Structure formats: structure tokens, C-alpha cells
Amino acid sequence: MEIAVATTRPETMLGDTAVAVHPEDERYTALVGRQVQLPLTGRTIPVIADAYVDREFGTGVVKVTPAHDANDYAVGLRHKLPILGVLTLDAKINENAPEKYRGLDRFDARKAVVADLEALGILEKTDKHKLKVPRGDRTNVVIEPMLTDQWFVAMSKPGDDGKSITEKALDVVHSGEIKFYPENWVNTYNQWLNNIQDWCISRQLWWGHQIPAWYGDNGQIFVAHSEAEATAEAAKQGYTGALSRDEDVLDTWFSSALWPFSTLGWPEQTEALKTFYPSSVLVTGFDIIFFWVARMI
Numbered sequence: 001m002e003i004a005v006a007t008t009r010p011e012t013m014l015g016d017t018a019v020a021v022h023p024e025d026e027r028y029t030a031l032v033g034r035q036v037q038l039p040l041t042g043r044t045i046p047v048i049a050d051a052y053v054d055r056e057f058g059t060g061v062v063k064v065t066p067a068h069d070a071n072d073y074a075v076g077l078r079h080k081l082p083i084l085g086v087l088t089l090d091a092k093i094n095e096n097a098p099e100k101y102r103g104l105d106r107f108d109a110r111k112a113v114v115a116d117l118e119a120l121g122i123l124e125k126t127d128k129h130k131l132k133v134p135r136g137d138r139t140n141v142v143i144e145p146m147l148t149d150q151w152f153v154a155m156s157k158p159g160d161d162g163k164s165i166t167e168k169a170l171d172v173v174h175s176g177e178i179k180f181y182p183e184n185w186v187n188t189y190n191q192w193l194n195n196i197q198d199w200c201i202s203r204q205l206w207w208g209h210q211i212p213a214w215y216g217d218n219g220q221i222f223v224a225h226s227e228a229e230a231t232a233e234a235a236k237q238g239y240t241g242a243l244s245r246d247e248d249v250l251d252t253w254f255s256s257a258l259w260p261f262s263t264l265g266w267p268e269q270t271e272a273l274k275t276f277y278p279s280s281v282l283v284t285g286f287d288i289i290f291f292w293v294a295r296m297i
Helices: 010-015 070-079 106-119 165-174 185-194 227-236 252-256 271-276 286-296
Strands: 018-021 035-038 043-049 061-064 213-215 221-223
Touching: 010 106, 018 070, 061 070, 165 185, 185 286, 213 227, 221 227, 252 286
Parallel strands: 018 043
Antiparallel strands: 018 061, 035 043, 213 221
């Protein structure tokens, strides 16, 4: 039996780890839990049931590529699917794909995949299709969703006092220690924090506060206030080789939190610190309550 799947990015098929159907779609009930052969790859992947699938769209079957689509990533986590990245940082096909496609630019790989499916007699049809495609604002190049190593702040993990930083931020507003004017914007604040995910604080930019992490030759990580402290910590753990610093910088909103450290002399009790910090009023736009105000709190 064959299952027809439509896609606007045929090259990402090389990284598929499942096909999904809606759990209430009777057309495919008997297939859930079975394995299907993924063309061109020599791999078999499972058929899974997930309510994310729109059974009215196309054939009601979608390919799942957790490494290259945000929605697919969420499906992959729910079903504990393998996450197989098939693109390099410069948008070429990597070593996880069949050898024939390795090193091809994504758009060349797209044409090659379609041609090979047609040659096998399993391409049903190609259609013109309009869709929104994210592009870089400076280069106008199509941006590819993909997984990369980043630094995160744990938003829901309890601290030494048993409370997460999210709980503390909700508490100070609930108690009235911090007030919003007009008061209705509390709802925006609470909604954001009650649905918060871990906060990605690393950025691949030229400017900013550099991430305070150093790496050993074998990928060991030493987070510290300074390179001297990182070197000392590495020596303590038995590593004496050279260290290289993470090239990423901190997210702008996270950098804002460094204001009392970098401009007012904290933790020293300077005159500037006594005069300006903590502050009592923040005048800001409602559109950055979740981006900035919540993070500052």
C-alpha cells in the first residue's frame, strides 16, 4: 500500500522520521503503528497519529521532519521521534542524507529529489503553490528552520528556595508589589509567563555581551565570570589544555538585565546604585511587556 504525502520542501524528506495522520481519520486508522518505506533513503519510518494533522488538507497525511520545522519538532517531542538534521549552516545537504545528495545546495537538492521520485514512478504530481516564506531582512535569502546549539535560561526549574524565576515574577505582580497601569495589561503579562518556555539567550550577532562560556578541546564546557576563572575551574577538573570562548553574544533583552552591573557598580554600594536602582517607574510600550518587562522582573 502507498501513502501520498504533499510537501513544499521535497529536500527535507531526506530527514523525515515519521508520517502523521489525524487520530480520528478512519482512512488511515489501520496504518497507525505500522512502518512505511521512505523513498530514496533506504529507511523505514513509523505512521503516527497526532491531532496536529489537518485531515481536510491534501491527502490528510503529512511528513514529519522534526529537525527542520517548528511544528514537526513539537510532534517529534510528543512521539519521541528521532531528530535528523540534513542541512549544514550554509544550507547544503549534510552527511545524514544519502551520499548522492550530500554537498548539494538545498534548491539543487530539491530538484534532484523531485527528479528521482519521478524516475522511480512514485511522483504523483507537482503543483504551483503560493505560501509565506521567511526571508532574511538584509539578504532576502530564504531562512531554513533548523536545530542548532544554543544557551537557555530554565524558566520553570525550581531554585534553591523551591520557586522558579517564573513563579517569583508572577508572585510580585499578584501581591501588588509591582503594578501595571492600566491594570488590564496584567492579563498579557500573566498569559505570557503561565505559558513560558525556556528562554534562549544566545545570539549569533557581531555586537553584544559575549556568552561567558569556554570550551575545551573535547567539548568540555566551563561557565565562569572570566577566562581566568574558567581556566581555574578546568584545572580543578583535570583539564589543562587551551580554552576557546563561545562566539555567541547575549540576547538584547538579557543584556538589559546587566544594567546595574555594568553601569552602576553593583555589587558595590555606589552613589549611582543608591540613586538609580532599584527604580520605581518603567514607562514602556505594551507590545514589549512579554519581551522586556517580564524579563526585567
